[in-house]
Amino acid sequence: DADVTQTPRNRITKTGKRIMLECSQTKGHDRMYWYRQDPGLGLRLIYYSFDVKDINKGEISDGYSVSRQAQAKFSLSLESAIPNQTALYFCATRTGDNYGYTFGSGTRLTVV
């Protein structure tokens, strides 16, 4: 099983719908992140969490919300999806400052 699991892998949804992307990890890391990746724009940070009670906005948090249900689970919600939220979304975990991120396999989201 993958260390960082994202569901769903692919999702097509309609404008205005609420959608949740889920992330779970078995690595025991406290730090979890949500990124989106768009062609030409690279990886951009949406939200991050350093523990269950610590949630922080990233550079592009508008239109998104998150929930850290447990150390191992970090969900990203789009309250009312819009087409420019079509992107590849990655969850990542990290154990400390001097370590890299471990990424999940990603969710390809299309908003029509």
Added chain:
Amino acid sequence: QKEVEQNSGPLSVPEGAIASLNCTYSDRGSQSFFWYRQYSGKSPELIMSIYSNGDKEDGRFTAQLNKASQYVSLLIRDSQPSDSATYLCAVNTYNAGNMLTFGGGTRLMVKP
């Protein structure tokens, strides 16, 4: 000025050659540096980390760090077509709350 900059490429090299990928960063306080490989539509995979000035070798990969000049590079020896991917440079940026800041990536194409 972007915090982490990479030439977007594509960088095209023949099979068996050395591929040289470069990255510059702006935060002089950065201490941890990472290289990720990302195949199209897949998640980034950590391939190298480096923390001290100089070279660090791992198989066909060598990471080089020069903190005074604020650049980090990745050399891939004996390049193979399977090395064709986008390579992302990531820097632990203290000014950004100890986040990893990613460059836009360099697309490498290794031609048989």
